[in-house]
Amino acid sequence: MAKIIGVTLAERVQAALVVDHKLSGPLQCFPDDGGEDDGALIEMPTDDLVKMLCEQITCAAKGATDISAVGVALPGYIRNGVVEDSPNLPQLKGARIAELLTLKLAEHGLSNVAVNVMNDADGMAAGLAATRQKLDRLIRVWTLGIGIGYGRYPFIEGAWEGGHSVVSLDDKERFCGCGGRGHVEGIMGHRAMRLRFLDMEPEEVFEAANSPNHPDKRCLEFKRLWHKALAAATATEIHQEGAGKFFITGFNVRFLDLPMLKDYLQQMVKMSPLQSYSLEIVKDDAETRVIGSAVSAEQAAARG
Template sequence: MAKSIGVTLSERVVAGLVVDHKLAGPMRVFPEAHDDEYALVEMPADAIMHTLCQQIIQVADGATDIVSVGVGVPGVIRNGVVEEAPNLAQLKGARFQEVLGGKLKENGLNASVNLLNDADGFAAGIAATHGRLDSIVRVWTLGVGIGFGRYPFLPGAWEGGHTTVTLDDKENYCGCGGRGHMEGIMGHRAMRLRFLDMEPEEVFEAAAKGDARCLDFKRLWHKALAAGTATSIHLDGPGKFFIAGFNVRFVDLSMLKDYIQRMVKMSPLQAYSLEIVQDDAETRIIGAAVAAEQAATR
């Protein structure tokens, strides 16, 4: 039985032991208090690395047959280095994979470490839990920002949430500073900046009641998601797209499918499908572990 440890790092650290692509035992969470959401944001990079190491060692619980450790981190991840991390800026430039691997060895855990974008880890988790490890899986995560994950892993930045979907110079709400991005339309932060007098849920509630301004935005929001999906289809081919995240509640699948159909007209590219799934830590942990196992055998 293949044993790996999967870890996700975002608002908190969540780690778990994965055996044959299934979670084995309880997950460890730091910080444990759900209202302490800024604990990691305020930590120096060295302290985050130490915390990760301690959580992993506790999950391992003295086992010597763990082959790999996978860590999902939001941002641009390449060759084991965090090149950009908007939500954990102190990690930018960190040789994360190398440093964490060294710390684990110092604590008696000699396992390969694989660092990947957290959305890619989520895509791998969906592939593992949905029996699609032999297929291309793509996932949009709709939250504070917009994440895009792909399985199997391919080299590249894959910052799909920053796909340019409009040429309107006024569309400048993306947190990266770029104009016309999906995230600048769909991201929770961007929506709050756009509607200073309303929360995002209030915008969609008003749209359902026929408010013209909010209904126009609902259409723009869905067109942005459709445009990002259509772009991926044109670049990477058709297939299954999963949609998750706390703002998946705003998705109108009928509207979204209609817009995608208007954008994707070449018949060989029309064999795509959409499915809404729950975004949970267990799937992300499994995905990070699966990706680490596969990286260890490449």
């Protein structure tokens, strides 16, 4: 069975050896203190980041030299092994990350290893497909975090930057990390919410909106906008690719009112052949993402 290293890179780096679509060893993490250090990776120069990734990959390999592929999932617009843009890790913009990793891994004794780099949301979609034995199905997933990720499995060429779907024509909607106007990330992203409510944290906004006796009007209006934005982006994907399963994950899934989302979505998708979609909230765990990055690398190697 092929031995593949799966890696995810977001707020932290996590890597593990994957065999037969299952973890075959512990997760290697950086930072490894178990706490949150949002600035550790953002402040790391590209060369240092590549070096650290190789160290984590080498540790995950556990001395094996017969690693056939390495899959790396990270936030950004990735094409042909190049990070063409990454608002969350700006130092990687323009980096030929697959080539850099291939050269550095050879220095660590892992030569002739196929390196595949993908968007982290696509890695999550592949992980859900693998862990649920649905590798023959279309899987789409929204990740609600610092930004908004849209993942799709199986892989096909395209930008697939669903988190930057335009869901508003309001000139004031300029909170997206990429600088674009009216994007779903500019409404739903954690960073965007903090910019919008400078006097309140996102948790406080939704707590005030959900108050049973005296909901705050401003916060309640935003809660509705937040759900309409996700419904609009989902409806767009349904109209473009058809109905099917949508998973929703990420640390801000805690704010999701599923009945409200379904109600808005029903108002937006009216063609009967497109109404057989379904929505499911799933836990955002590192194991699924690591397995997904490994599965994607395995399939990319098979495609040649």
